[in-house]
Amino acid sequence: xxxxxxxxxxxxxxxxxxxxxxxxxxxxxxxxxxxxxxxxxxxxxxxxxxxxxxxxxxxxxxxxxxxxxxxxxxxxxxxxxxxxxxxxxxxxxxxxxxxxxxxxxxxxxxxxxxxxxxxxxxxxxxxxxxxxxxxxxxxxxxxxxxxxxxxxxxxxxxxxxxxxxxxxxxxxxxxxxxxxxxxxxxxxxxxxxxxxxxxxxxxxxxxxxxxxxxxxxxxxxxxxxxxxxxxxxxxxxxxxxxxxxxxxxxxxxxxxxxxxxxxxxxxxxxxxxxxxxxxxxxxxxxxxxxxxxxxxxx
Numbered sequence: 001x002x003x004x005x006x007x008x009x010x011x012x013x014x015x016x017x018x019x020x021x022x023x024x025x026x027x028x029x030x031x032x033x034x035x036x037x038x039x040x041x042x043x044x045x046x047x048x049x050x051x052x053x054x055x056x057x058x059x060x061x062x063x064x065x066x067x068x069x070x071x072x073x074x075x076x077x078x079x080x081x082x083x084x085x086x087x088x089x090x091x092x093x094x095x096x097x098x099x100x101x102x103x104x105x106x107x108x109x110x111x112x113x114x115x116x117x118x119x120x121x122x123x124x125x126x127x128x129x130x131x132x133x134x135x136x137x138x139x140x141x142x143x144x145x146x147x148x149x150x151x152x153x154x155x156x157x158x159x160x161x162x163x164x165x166x167x168x169x170x171x172x173x174x175x176x177x178x179x180x181x182x183x184x185x186x187x188x189x190x191x192x193x194x195x196x197x198x199x200x201x202x203x204x205x206x207x208x209x210x211x212x213x214x215x216x217x218x219x220x221x222x223x224x225x226x227x228x229x230x231x232x233x234x235x236x237x238x239x240x241x242x243x244x245x246x247x248x249x250x251x252x253x254x255x256x257x258x259x260x261x262x263x264x265x266x267x268x269x270x271x272x273x274x275x276x277x278x279x280x281x282x283x284x285x286x287x288x289x290x291x292x293x294x295x296x297x298x
Contacts, residue, residue, distance in 0.1 A: 005037050005295060006085035009044035010073050010099065010269075012092040014051045014061040014131045020276035021240065022048035025090040027275035031284040036292030037088065045072050058144040059124035060131060067146055070099035074150065077103025081266060088295065091271035093132035094120055097225050098147060101139055101156040104223055104266045111161040111215045111222035112139075113259055115252070117229040117243050118169045119193070121186045132272070136162070136186070159190040161220070163211045165255065166230050166247050168196040196245060204251050212262060221266040224259050226252070228273045228287060235286070238277035249290055256294035268295070 009025035025044065034042045049069060051061045060066070073089070077100050080087035089100050094116070104110055114136060122134045124143055131138065131147065138148045140162065141155025148154060164186060186193055192214055199207045215222045229239040232246035247255075259265050270291065278284055 003084055003086045005039040005088050006080045006083075007034055007037070007039045007042040008073070008076050008080060008087050008089045009042070010069075010089050010092045010096040011044065011046060011048040012051070012066070012069055012096055013049070014066060014093060014095050019050055019052075020274040021091060021093050021272055022050050023275050024092060024271075024273045027278075027281075027284050028090055028273070028288055031281065031288045033090070033288050033291065036288045037295040039088065040085065043076075045069075045076050054129045058146060059129055060144060060147060061129060063144065063146040066095065066131065067150065070095070070102065070147070070150060073099030074103035074106075077267060078106045079103075081107045086260075086265065087267040088291075089267065089269040091269065093130070094135045094225070094227055094271045095131040096269055096271060097135045097223075098131075098139055098150060098156065100225075100267060100269045101223060102150045102153075105153065105156060107266065108221070109161075110157070110220055110266055112157050112163070113211060113215060113222055113224045113255075114162060114164045115166055115225060115230045115247075115255060116164070116227040117167055117246060118227075118241075119164050119167050119186045119191075120227075121184070136164075136191075140189070140191075142184075157223075161215075161222070163192040163194065163214055165194050165207070165211050166196050166199060166251075167193075168243055168245055196247070199247075204247075204254070208255055208258060212259060216262055216264055221264045222259075224256065224265050224268045225271075226256065226268065227271050236273070236283055238274050238283045239272050240274055240277075249286070253290055253294045256291075260295065 013022040
């Protein structure tokens, strides 16, 4: 972990039910994140932005507003990479991954280590409007072009360069009332899917070895996405969509630390912690300590 970290705050919430995560970056800053990770800088690209109006044509939350936010983020991520920093982008919800990938990709193709309780591979519509539930679907070039084609370079990430690690939702294909398949499951793609039950059967260490071996096989760099709902629900309940079980703090620290030690991580984003659900601030402190342990090599 030779390159120094620069924190970029991306305080975005999209979709009904996600209000509060736009305050995540401010909360972690006040809890001492910059010092904990040894960051050289900390800046925000925007005031906290909550987007709730839905465009009827795309079933996306105000896509032009979200697109502008993501392109502003992409510019800042690209600049951070250009100055040889490792950007640590603090959300906000998972939509910010799109801006992170767009900016990082200006410095060459990359892979993606996607650590999340869900694969977020939902198409818009059928009750799904928040882009925090579909960012991987959009990032792999699917869905409305207003967000899946941010810079004329589709997809942002190729299926075969994505590893989903530690998710714990069922990811079967979506079907209609007639039983016909309506959309892909990530299991039907070239995405490498390593769910929590795979980890429990084959061990965390072996599964992480497989993930990093795949990402590093061709020499390219990769982006690391960490949604804090990947943590065990008993440890991190301050998220908007709770699921039982999850990864331990130690497992997340090890995953991030070992990824960083490959020397191929172009940047990291952290999402979905909701400070309005953290009544005593203890989970903000836990996240700051976790990220400090994972990212600070001093």
